Amino acid sequence: MRGLEGKVVVVTGGAGGIGSETCRRFAEAGAAVAVLDRDEAAARTLAERIAGTGASGVAVGVDLTDLPATQAAVAEVEEALGPIDVLINNAGWDVFTPFLKSEPDFWAKIIDINLRGVLNVTHPVLSRMAERGSGRIVSIASDAARVGSSGESVYAACKAGLIALSKTLAREHARQGITFNVVCPGVTATDMLEVFLEGAGDKEKLRTAFTRAVPMGRLGRPEDVPGAILFFASDDAAFITGQVISVSGGLTMHG
Numbered sequence: 593m594r595g596l597e598g599k600v601v602v603v604t605g606g607a608g609g610i611g612s613e614t615c616r617r618f619a620e621a622g623a624a625v626a627v628l629d630r631d632e633a634a635a636r637t638l639a640e641r642i643a644g645t646g647a648s649g650v651a652v653g654v655d656l657t658d659l660p661a662t663q664a665a666v667a668e669v670e671e672a673l674g675p676i677d678v679l680i681n682n683a684g685w686d687v688f689t690p691f692l693k694s695e696p697d698f699w700a701k702i703i704d705i706n707l708r709g710v711l712n713v714t715h716p717v718l719s720r721m722a723e724r725g726s727g728r729i730v731s732i733a734s735d736a737a738r739v740g741s742s743g744e745s746v747y748a749a750c751k752a753g754l755i756a757l758s759k760t761l762a763r764e765h766a767r768q769g770i771t772f773n774v775v776c777p778g779v780t781a782t783d784m785l786e787v788f789l790e791g792a793g794d795k796e797k798l799r800t801a802f803t804r805a806v807p808m809g810r811l812g813r814p815e816d817v818p819g820a821i822l823f824f825a826s827d828d829a830a831f832i833t834g835q836v837i838s839v840s841g842g843l844t845m846h847g
């Protein structure tokens with residue numbers, strides 16, 4: 593894909609399953625990668641691995657639900673690597689919980705991580721991109737946002753919020769050359785899936801049901817997702833904004 597070499601890319605939740613594969617692929621394409629994650633040790637290990645390949649990588653430990661800390665993290669990235677060209681909103685979290693069994697504290701936690709965290713990091717990054725008149729923001733939502741998913745009501749609402757946020761910002765900043773697009777993974781084998789399945793009565797039964805629902809007959813793998821993310825961040829997608837694409841083995845098919 594064209595135009596990724598030398599770009600400064602921030603990946604939130606960069607130390608996780610999909611995030612670390614995404615960081616690795618950006619580094620391979622010649623980008624300088626900032627791994628933002630609340631798991632600072634894992635972020636550092638990944639940044640060191642990236643640096644070991646000859647690419648530029650920095651790790652910043654930050655909880656994105658904390659606005660001042662997130663603003664400071666964005667400033668730290670620009671100090672270390674230069675102006676941010678690309679933001680990948682990838683951090684997320686969920687546990688299988690039917691809505692009527694959920695409590696307001698759980699709703700607040702889900703909303704803080706999956707929606708407020710995105711606002712907290714997008715605002716300072718976008719204000720810098722708007723001053724410079726260029727940038728790419730790709731948000732990782734979920735097929736749960738497009739078609740619903742039992743046990744994921746509040747999470748799905750947050751992820752649908754990311755789609756609406758991205759389309760709205762795509763309109764507000766179209767003339768500035770800043771694009772906003774969304775990638776929706778289906779069920780993907782990462783730590784988050786294991787945490788999510790813990791909330792279900794029979795973990796293996798739900799895993800089998802998820803697998804059977806995928807036309808391609810398998811769960812997603814972390815390495816399935818970065819291709820779509822890198823495409824939206826590349827020059828090949830310069831005229832594409834406000835779009836949503838599923839990476840889910842055909843689980844959802846949209847016109």
Ligand SMILES: NC(=O)c1ccc[n+]([C@@H]2O[C@H](COP(=O)([O-])OP(=O)(O)OC[C@H]3O[C@@H](n4cnc5c(N)ncnc54)[C@H](O)[C@@H]3O)[C@@H](O)[C@H]2O)c1
Binds near residue numbers: 705735785
């Ligand atoms: N795995 C799936 O089945 C699946 C399906 C659809 C969408 N997604 C989405 O894909 C994205 C990546 O998920 P994953 O499956 O790789 O999960 P993961 O648990 O492997 O990685 C998530 C990362 O986000 C980080 N994180 C969480 N909350 C944070 C916070 N407040 N501040 C900073 N970092 C934080 C975690 O430390 C972790 O490294 C998420 O947005 C998730 O909602 C995943």
